[in-house]
Amino acid sequence: MTSAQPLHRWLAQRRPSADRFPFDAVVTAYQHYGKHFVPDEWTQALIAARDRLPQLNGTSTTYLSTFLSGALDKIDGTFDYRSYLGLALLPIPDPNQGPGPAAQQLANRDRLHAILLTDLIAFELRAAHDDQAPLPQLRPTPPVAAKRLRHALRAVMPALRRLSFVEDTTGPSEITQLRRVTAAVNVDLTAEDRRALQVSMLPVHTMHDEWMFIRVLQAFETTFALLATDLTEIINAVQASRMSLAATRLSAAASLLRESASLWPLLATIQPEAFHAFRPYTDGASAIQSRHYKMLESLCRTPDGKRLNSPAYLSVPEVRTAIMQGQVSLDDALAAARQSASTDTFLTAAMREFTAAITQWRQTHYRLAVRVLGPERSGTGYTQGTPYLHDARNEPVFRHHPPADPDTGVDG
Numbered sequence: 378m379t380s381a382q383p384l385h386r387w388l389a390q391r392r393p394s395a396d397r398f399p400f401d402a403v404v405t406a407y408q409h410y411g412k413h414f415v416p417d418e419w420t421q422a423l424i425a426a427r428d429r430l431p432q433l434n435g436t437s438t439t440y441l442s443t444f445l446s447g448a449l450d451k452i453d454g455t456f457d458y459r460s461y462l463g464l465a466l467l468p469i470p471d472p473n474q475g476p477g478p479a480a481q482q483l484a485n486r487d488r489l490h491a492i493l494l495t496d497l498i499a500f501e502l503r504a505a506h507d508d509q510a511p512l513p514q515l516r517p518t519p520p521v522a523a524k525r526l527r528h529a530l531r532a533v534m535p536a537l538r539r540l541s542f543v544e545d546t547t548g549p550s551e552i553t554q555l556r557r558v559t560a561a562v563n564v565d566l567t568a569e570d571r572r573a574l575q576v577s578m579l580p581v582h583t584m585h586d587e588w589m590f591i592r593v594l595q596a597f598e599t600t601f602a603l604l605a606t607d608l609t610e611i612i613n614a615v616q617a618s619r620m621s622l623a624a625t626r627l628s629a630a631a632s633l634l635r636e637s638a639s640l641w642p643l644l645a646t647i648q649p650e651a652f653h654a655f656r657p658y659t660d661g662a663s664a665i666q667s668r669h670y671k672m673l674e675s676l677c678r679t680p681d682g683k684r685l686n687s688p689a690y691l692s693v694p695e696v697r698t699a700i701m702q703g704q705v706s707l708d709d710a711l712a713a714a715r716q717s718a719s720t721d722t723f724l725t726a727a728m729r730e731f732t733a734a735i736t737q738w739r740q741t742h743y744r745l746a747v748r749v750l751g752p753e754r755s756g757t758g759y760t761q762g763t764p765y766l767h768d769a770r771n772e773p774v775f776r777h778h779p780p781a782d783p784d785t786g787v788d789g
Contacts, residue, residue: 463577
């Protein structure tokens with residue numbers, strides 16, 4: 378049993394410093410028990426820590442407050458998709474905070490994507506040889522672990538190449554490549570990066586596969602945030618009659634979405650028995666609450682009234698409010714713009730490219746959910762699950778450009 382003494386010692390100080398909060402001890406305890414099963418001794422001490430926030434010294438009070446909100450979400454009844462994934466603790470850019478240079482935005486996304494996936498790789502490598510690694514239940518067999526590492530390497534490499542973190546080499550063995558990429562990213566990590574990785578991993582259970590599950594969903598959110606920013610810039614370009622720029626940016630967004638699909642084969646290595654073991658304790662947290670994905674979807678086409686008033690958008694009230702207050706979608710911008718036939722042709726081609734990419738993403742999500750859950754099962758957090766995904770995959774991406782019907786699937 379892990380002891381809460383480090384936390385009690387911190388609380389016993391006359392005026393504790395937020396900068397010296399025992400994150401290591403708290404995260405170790407949460408990974409030892411699983412968030413759903415953390416003993417009352419820990420949660421009561423964390424509640425006491427939160428009560429003392431107004432009196433704390435240090436520069437990390439706001440960050441500590443965010444962490445405590447996530448650590449105590451089940452106690453507070455606020456457990457949801459964002460708190461489960463620790464999204465507020467990761468440096469995911471907020472699409473509402475304004476644009477920046479496109480190349481820098483992509484580099485920021487690539488770096489966080491690489492950090493998340495190499496952390497997963499490092500965890501899998503450690504667990505294969507260390508009985509003391511966290512989340513010890515239902516370790517995958519060596520063939521499954523090898524497949525998972527292979528897919529993780531494939532998913533992270535495009536970002537690493539753009540960042541010039543690794544060179545393209547065909548000589549080293551796969552295990553050597555895995556160690557090289559983790560070392561290349563690790564040497565670049567800041568203290569803030571290391572802390573973010575640590576505190577954003579508070580699984581609900583102790584099933585080995587939940588680590589992979591969380592990191593993959595976090596990586597998806599990182600990409601959705603960038604794509605939502607891209608759509609905002611594309612809409613601005615259309616409104617400024619810069620159709621060629623809009624077409625180029627939308628085509629690049631489609632390419633990134635296709636690239637992110639490499640995460641699906643990685644997620645498909647989840648062991649169904651492990652998923653079904655931790656899934657009941659995710660009640661209240663569902664991907665239907667993904668704010669970044671709904672921003673992306675609604676920036677393509679303003680949802681109709683039926684969808685806007687469905688759980689899809691009722692689950693993301695801030696996005697729904699923005700829509701109801703007049704958020705402009707790409708469809709809206711195009712309807713208001715006067716464009717030449719030639720530029721319209723280029724942008725239409727880019728829209729069809731993006732439609733195909735997002736349709737493929739939805740189809741693959743649905744097929745993987747059917748494989749793991751079954752065709753009629755509820756989803757993570759007891760949402761509508763596969764029946765919802767079955768219907769949502771056919772939602773039009775753009776009003777005047779119906780979705781393609783690519784032959785997609787999850788390769789093992």
